[in-house]
Amino acid sequence: METSSGISASLAGRYATALFELARDRGQIESVERSLASLKQALDEVPEFMTVTTSPEFSREQAERASLAVADQLGVDPLTRNFIGVLSENRRLAKLKQVARDFDTLVAAHRGEVTAEVVSAHALTDDQMEALRKQLRTRVGRDVNIQSRIDPSILGGLVVKIGSRMIDSSIKTRLNTLASAMKG
Numbered sequence: 588m589e590t591s592s593g594i595s596a597s598l599a600g601r602y603a604t605a606l607f608e609l610a611r612d613r614g615q616i617e618s619v620e621r622s623l624a625s626l627k628q629a630l631d632e633v634p635e636f637m638t639v640t641t642s643p644e645f646s647r648e649q650a651e652r653a654s655l656a657v658a659d660q661l662g663v664d665p666l667t668r669n670f671i672g673v674l675s676e677n678r679r680l681a682k683l684k685q686v687a688r689d690f691d692t693l694v695a696a697h698r699g700e701v702t703a704e705v706v707s708a709h710a711l712t713d714d715q716m717e718a719l720r721k722q723l724r725t726r727v728g729r730d731v732n733i734q735s736r737i738d739p740s741i742l743g744g745l746v747v748k749i750g751s752r753m754i755d756s757s758i759k760t761r762l763n764t765l766a767s768a769m770k771g
Contacts, residue, residue, distance in 0.1 A: 599682040603689030606670050611697070615666055620694055622663035623687040626671075629657055630684050631736075640680040651675035654683075688734060695732040705735045706746040708757075723749070 610619040630637050639645055639653040654675055658668050674680050695702040703723050705711075711719070716733060723731040727749060738746075741757035748754075 597685070598679065599685035600689050602674065602679065602682060603686045603693060606666075606686065607690055607693040607697075610666060613666065615664065616694055616697070618664040619667050620691070622658075622661070622667035623690055625661040625663060626658065626667070627684055627687045629661060633657075640683055647675060647678055650680050654680055691732065691734055698730070698732075700730040700732045701727055701749055702732045702734060704748040705733050706738045706741060706757075707735065708737070708739050708741050708743050710737055711735060719745075719747075723747070 606619065607616070610616045630640065636653075636657055639650050645653070651672060654671050655668065658671050663671075671680070671683070674683060674686070692702045705719065716735070720731050720733055723733075731749075741759045742762070743758040744756040744761070746753065746755045746757050746760075
């Protein structure tokens with residue numbers, strides 16, 4: 588089930604909505620957005636941080652201490668720092684990455700943008716991201732906020748998802764299609 592903003596009514600979606608509404612009411616959308624982007628990057632690049640937020644082997648207190656230490660080191664804003672404490676207290680730190688993605692979607696909707704989830708086999712350069720953004724803007728008729736992630740298993744090409752529409756030009760999919768066609 589999705590809300591009108593495209594956010595699922597999942598647990599992460601509800602947390603993201605609550606954080607977005609607080610940030611909007613306090614005029615802190617941009618600072619929370621930057622903080623969540625830093626946290627998302629840390630989760631992607633520091634396996635130990637991801638482990639602390641997701642593993643049941645760590646007590647709630649250990650996970651909270653470690654997560655707040657990372658947040659302090661990254662210089663996250665006070666609202667996001669408090670939010671991490673709430674997630675930790677409720678044993679929901681494992682949802683942090685999805686909350687950040689859902690928050691980005693809410694911000695994009697607030698700005699009149701649409702969010703595109705882009706999966707590539709390798710990191711895209713700034714020029715490639717800008718070219719993709721322009722192509723998507725032409726295709727959907729609105730500004731596009733791109734959330735990218737890397738998945739080497741697609742081998743090459745891109746998988747782009749905008750709302751319920753998906754454009755899959757990955758080499759993996761092309762090879763699978765070719766293999767199916769050759770079978771008869």
